[in-house]
Amino acid sequence: MSKSEKEPLFSAKNIKLLSTPLNDENPITVQVLGICSALAVTVMLEPAVVLAVAVVAVMGSANVIISLLRKTIPPRIRIIVQLVVIASLVILVDQVLKAFFYDVSRQLSVFVGLIITNCIIMGRLEAFALGNKTWPSFLDGVGNAAGYGWILIVVAFFRELLGSGTLWGYPVIETLGFYNLGYENNGFMILPPMALITVGVIIWVQRARNRKLIESN
């Protein structure tokens, strides 16, 4: 990101909004939000990247819209307003995916729709966009979505590499010739429970490196 000419837009505080969700306040491993749609699409790298990009798009724009409307939304009906905004954005994303990336959209099946109930989006709208200006809200949305996205991509990377021996469909293990040495794919990694265990291990590694995140019990 270029911060040379537009310094005020990327002041230290704003950069922080963007960077804390990547590690210290990661939506998945620390705030425990948005796990629902995250794990099932991580068998292959490609759908995981597409979903991560879709979430960044939806969350950035939802935060902007809600932040623009924040003074006009009556507090009593804010949840339904938020849901309508998110659902409309998700419909847009879904139609774009169906039009340009049909195969990926088939693979993602219901998980595009489930972005609507992805708790990160609702959570950030409630916690941040309703009380902050448009630009910081945008950064907060993109930062949190990126924090969600990188976990998704890391999990997908390991599951595809160890489970199918490919990366983005490219047969890495075969090219490196490990099969001739007696290596075999671990079919277990493709099964759903391994996504949970992979995330558990990521949490373990992250907290071992960042000790202030350790829970008391």
Next chain:
Amino acid sequence: MEGLVNIFVRSVFIDNMVFAYFLGMCSYLAVSRTVSTANGLGIAVVFVLGITVPVNYLIENYFLSAGAMAWLGEGFAAIDLSFLSFIMFIAVIASMVQLVEMIVEKFAPALYSSLGIFLPLIAVNCAILGGSLFMQEREYANIAEATSFGLGSGVGFYLAIVGIAAIREKIRYSNVPGPLRGLGITFIVTGLMGIAFMSFMGIKL
């Protein structure tokens, strides 16, 4: 009848919402600290899934899908509103949750106070919307099948959340490595439970 039982068993054990599709994970992780709260949330989910899936089934088949509005007359037969399904489903879920909340408050105050905050929270539980979306994708033949699927998914979620809550109550007494404490170990235990549930694969009644 056999078909209905089969769909029910399938959605409880094989296509379990939590272990096979990771739906409802947020509340699953957040509300599973003690068995009693997990119990309350589980019952509420069974309740809401059992109602919203058939209602959304009717909406899908009489209003949204291609040609579904033919019963209104010739002119409506060509309309395809399926792109509206997300927004309709979520609106139905939000209003049903509200309605269920009012009904329960009026007629079963004891249940209402035990469910507490969980009832409104269910509107944004992914398992509920997921139930409706899977119902749409799998194209169940009639409303009875859709209801059986909805109830089955709810019971599957109930089993999962009560199970993990019981395990977490016990884990408190064991010496888990620091960085794994709390969230990490819960994920890994859920993964192991998922592996256990996979042994139901292939059951057919």
